[in-house]
Amino acid sequence: MTGREKIMGRIREALTVPAPHPGAHDAHGSQAPHTSFKGRPVHVARSWMPPGGDTFEEQVVRFRAASTELKTDFRFVGSRDEAFAELARIRDTEGWKSVATHRAELPSAAAASLGLPVIHTDEGYDVDALESCDVGVSGCDVLVAQTGTVVVTNRSAGGRALSVLPPHHVVVATRDQLVRDLTAAFARVQETYGARYPSMVSFITGPSRTGDIERILVLGAHGPKKLTVLCW
Amino acid sequence: MTTHVQDFLAQARVVTRDLRHRGLIQTALRKYETARDRKKAAFNDWQSARQAAAETKWDAINHLDTYLAEFADKMEARGTQIHWAGNAAEAREIILGIIRSKGARSIIKSKAMTAEEIHLNDAMEKAGYEVVESDLGEFIVQLRHEPPYHIVFPAMHLTRDDINELFQKELGSASTREPEELTMIARRALRRKYITADVGITGANFAIAETGMISITENEGNARLTAALPKTLITLVGIEKVLPKLEDLALFLPMLATAGAGQTLTGYNTMYGGPRQPGECDGPEEYHVVLLDNRRTELLADPEQRDALHCIRCGACLNVCPIFKNVGGHTYGTTYSGPVGSVITPHLRGLQDWKHLSGSSSLCGACTEACPVKIDLHHHLLQNRRNAAVGEPSFFERLAYRLFAFVINRPALYRFAKEAGRLTEPLQKLIRDTPLDPARAWTGTRDLPPMPEQSFKEWWEERR
Numbered sequence: 001m002t003g004r005e006k007i008m009g010r011i012r013e014a015l016t017v018p019a020p021h022p023g024a025h026d027a028h029g030s031q032a033p034h035t036s037f038k039g040r041p042v043h044v045a046r047s048w049m050p051p052g053g054d055t056f057e058e059q060v061v062r063f064r065a066a067s068t069e070l071k072t073d074f075r076f077v078g079s080r081d082e083a084f085a086e087l088a089r090i091r092d093t094e095g096w097k098s099v100a101t102h103r104a105e106l107p108s109a110a111a112a113s114l115g116l117p118v119i120h121t122d123e124g125y126d127v128d129a130l131e132s133c134d135v136g137v138s139g140c141d142v143l144v145a146q147t148g149t150v151v152v153t154n155r156s157a158g159g160r161a162l163s164v165l166p167p168h169h170v171v172v173a174t175r176d177q178l179v180r181d182l183t184a185a186f187a188r189v190q191e192t193y194g195a196r197y198p199s200m201v202s203f204i205t206g207p208s209r210t211g212d213i214e215r216i217l218v219l220g221a222h223g224p225k226k227l228t229v230l231c232w
Numbered sequence: 233m234t235t236h237v238q239d240f241l242a243q244a245r246v247v248t249r250d251l252r253h254r255g256l257i258q259t260a261l262r263k264y265e266t267a268r269d270r271k272k273a274a275f276n277d278w279q280s281a282r283q284a285a286a287e288t289k290w291d292a293i294n295h296l297d298t299y300l301a302e303f304a305d306k307m308e309a310r311g312t313q314i315h316w317a318g319n320a321a322e323a324r325e326i327i328l329g330i331i332r333s334k335g336a337r338s339i340i341k342s343k344a345m346t347a348e349e350i351h352l353n354d355a356m357e358k359a360g361y362e363v364v365e366s367d368l369g370e371f372i373v374q375l376r377h378e379p380p381y382h383i384v385f386p387a388m389h390l391t392r393d394d395i396n397e398l399f400q401k402e403l404g405s406a407s408t409r410e411p412e413e414l415t416m417i418a419r420r421a422l423r424r425k426y427i428t429a430d431v432g433i434t435g436a437n438f439a440i441a442e443t444g445m446i447s448i449t450e451n452e453g454n455a456r457l458t459a460a461l462p463k464t465l466i467t468l469v470g471i472e473k474v475l476p477k478l479e480d481l482a483l484f485l486p487m488l489a490t491a492g493a494g495q496t497l498t499g500y501n502t503m504y505g506g507p508r509q510p511g512e513c514d515g516p517e518e519y520h521v522v523l524l525d526n527r528r529t530e531l532l533a534d535p536e537q538r539d540a541l542h543c544i545r546c547g548a549c550l551n552v553c554p555i556f557k558n559v560g561g562h563t564y565g566t567t568y569s570g571p572v573g574s575v576i577t578p579h580l581r582g583l584q585d586w587k588h589l590s591g592s593s594s595l596c597g598a599c600t601e602a603c604p605v606k607i608d609l610h611h612h613l614l615q616n617r618r619n620a621a622v623g624e625p626s627f628f629e630r631l632a633y634r635l636f637a638f639v640i641n642r643p644a645l646y647r648f649a650k651e652a653g654r655l656t657e658p659l660q661k662l663i664r665d666t667p668l669d670p671a672r673a674w675t676g677t678r679d680l681p682p683m684p685e686q687s688f689k690e691w692w693e694e695r696r
Binding site: 002003004006007008010011012013014015017018019020021022040045047048049050051066069102121122123124125127128131147148149154155158159160161163164165181182183185186187189190197198199200201202203204205206207208209210211212213214215216218220221222223224 | 256259260263264274275276277278280281283284286287289290293294295296297300301304310314315316317318322366367368369372385386387388390391392395411412414415416418419422423426427443445451452453454456457459460461471478479481482483485486493496497498499500501502503504505506507508509512513514515523525529530532533535536538539542605606
């Protein structure tokens with residue numbers, strides 16, 4: 001018998017006796033035939049969760065508020081040119097000398113506009129060279145208003161390392177990528193890739209952080225110390 | 233040889249009197265409580281979300297065979313190698329086998345309670361491999377050769393000064409009291425390790441059946457790096473971590489973050505569906521997922537406590553538990569501490585050896601209230617006590633109840649006992665807390681209530 005058969009056998013054996021439904025011990029007694037988060041209409045499930053905003057403007061406000069709390073630098077501007085001008089300002093303030101990005105329209109255009117030596121991760125890269133870059137510029141799949149989250153995949157953001165190895169991660173996004181909440185974000189990811197998922201889907205919420213020393217917040221524990229989201 | 237209960241009592245006696253420890257834990261947990269309450273309030277309806285989470289986990293656990301098979305098949309279809317480990321020894325052997333076959337030397341690890349459960353680090357070190365924990369808290373306790381203090385906050389029991397001293401001694405770093413600088417010392421020490429490690433090992437928070445993905449929740453980015461750079465990646469995951477649908481994460485990720493650390497969402501929630509796929513520019517060449525039973529199926533076979541497998545290891549029940557706050561995480565002597573640890577450890581490691589954990593509870597129910605997936609924790613503690621008593625009844629308890637029944641059924645004897653009690657009451661005060669006191673174990677930490685001047689019966693007769 002294989003390991004799989006053994007464990008599956010034990011599971012099937014164990015499940016021959018049914019268990020009471022959740023809430024059976026509540027003061028109000030057992031209720032509810034079984035349904036799931038998914039089994040309920042989206043608007044019902046959504047109505048319990050932290051709100052994401054009904055209109056685009058509300059969603060921008062939510063994303064900004066979440067970003068402030070997370071210490072994400074969120075810049076919502078009118079056009080692509082304005083976004084690139086913002087990027088140039090950050091380059092000057094921080095004194096960037098090298099940039100890493102990937103071959104996708106927006107990120108590579110943004111990186112090229114900086115006039116610095118560029119590494120493209122999707123053309124093959126040396127880990128030490130990527131590690132020594134001052135900034136990684138990537139695209140993304142979705143921005144989530146509810147939580148201030150940036151959703152990237154290794155297809156949309158130049159692999160697994162680009163968004164975590166350099167000390168500063170810059171995300172370039174367009175306004176149609178902003179969605180209200182996590183439910184919408186997962187739906188968008190499923191819509192984009194169908195059954196052909198990239199091997200990594202990452203929900204990034206703020207720069208890398210830790211509270212492991214006396215529960216005091218420190219940014220840049222292992223991943224980037226700074227996260228900038230440029231959206232137009 | 234001392235027993236687990238003796239160890240527990242001895243350590244609890246020390247820790248409960250340690251005011252420094254108490255101060256540290258109270259400060260840390262106060263910060264947690266404030267943040268958690270604020271994030272809970274951001275939910276429009278936390279209670280409905282909890283019910284939905286409980287129902288979703290109920291569905292997952294009560295159809296575990298279906299979902300686990302779906303998960304394994306989907307992952308294998310995309311090139312992941314699935315391994316099935318019946319117990320801790322098998323899991324260790326599988327993982328060591330992979331490491332050996334790769335000719336690996338150094339291993340980078342991100343936080344995994346399952347790895348603590350099977351004592352993986354010990355096994356790898358004994359086999360001659362260098363293993364480095366990359367989560368900051370885990371890195372700190374690894375340097376101290378200690379198990380994690382708490383399932384979410386491993387170094388909660390240490391001050392910045394403790395950590396500074398440790399880093400100076402073990403890493404030769406310069407002295408500092410700044411948490412930021414201490415974090416950067418660890419960051420620098422670990423950066424090279426990611427780049428040079430041959431194998432990465434992670435745990436998992438969820439396993440998604442629908443899409444065949446492992447979901448990992450972390451704040452630091454260390455798991456992201458662990459899953460990005462080494463050529464071989466291994467994930468060790470308990471079989472109970474399955475969720476049916478990808479979109480279930482839209483519910484579970486914010487609940488885990490809120491209950492676990494008072495965050496809207498944890499810094500990185502990452503889903504891995506396989507090794508590097510054709511056309512992808514980086515990631516591991518090989519991905520191994522080790523599914524761990526290790527007596528979870530025994531808990532599954534107990535319908536009364538099956539819901540303990542719903543646990544998402546957020547640590548919320550530890551953070552509100554008056555026992556945990558007093559005795560601290562290490563006193564439990566278990567991988568999983570706090571209320572949920574007291575519930576599941578007897579199933580995982582033997583009821584009679586670990587029944588004392590279910591006794592060390594005030595049954596206040598704060599844990600049940602805090603649990604985001606509504607595990608009926610405090611009732612399970614009671615059930616463990618009942619099961620332990622049925623399995624191995626205590627001779628003295630049985631004797632005491634027999635004696636009580638004998639006396640209470642004989643009115644004359646009962647009256648005599650009452651009078652005798654009144655007469656000897658002053659004597660009890662004299663012998664209290666001395667070896668002469670027959671109830672010393674009980675009175676050592678409690679006051680015997682004074683006998684009332686009048687019994688109910690006497691009061692009733694007087695008024696008739």
